[in-house]
Amino acid sequence: MLSVRGVCVARGGVPVLEGVDLDLEAGQALVLRGPNGIGKTTLLRTLAGLQPPVEGRIEISPDLVAYTGHSDGVKATLTVVENLEFWARVFGQGDIAPALAAFDLEGLVERQAQNLSAGQRRRLGLARLMVTGRPIWMLDEPTVSLDAASVKMFAASVQAHCDAGGAAIMATHIDLGLDGQVLDLSPYRAIGRMAAGGFEEAFE
């Protein structure tokens, strides 16, 4: 579903990771790990097609990807049900009921998103993934603001998505208890490139 070879990614014109190789197969959940600032968000944004790589090859169809970052695509003045119906229409999907149930949003359907708590709002943002119908979920810190029960709900929905032939790649510092793999990005830190040539030469 996704093949990454020799990829270098940059933020603010500065290379942060280089030589990244990874593969994502159907049914797989891959967790990206590494210390704050290593480049997890930058790599996910690049894989999702939101910014270009500095070098390397990324093989993926952008049409397959549903990405959720720190901003989760929630429309503040729409209700919970209106938000999900909006995204279902955008992605040509029909039934939003499974997404409402998976994230325990059924009691909140008529509440405007701007009146949700932070955790409820995050659950709505994650429920949005389900109504995209897209097979590859790319998730940046998906569990921020979630309590323990909501983390379990999220992990269950990722597992169900992968069991149904989808795949997920996510940056998170917490253990979700998924049957997945963990990729530590520390070995890919772009120190060599910066020490060897400086930032400008890295882009020549």
Ligand SMILES: Nc1ncnc2c1ncn2[C@@H]1O[C@H](COP(=O)(O)OP(=O)(O)OP(=O)(O)O)[C@@H](O)[C@H]1O
């Ligand atoms: N707009 C920017 N201009 C310059 N540098 C930036 C910019 N945005 C982020 N950075 C830097 O790029 C590096 C990678 O940031 P990134 O957000 O990808 O890291 P991360 O691994 O996701 O971090 P965290 O675990 O804290 O979320 C960091 O050192 C960060 O300070």
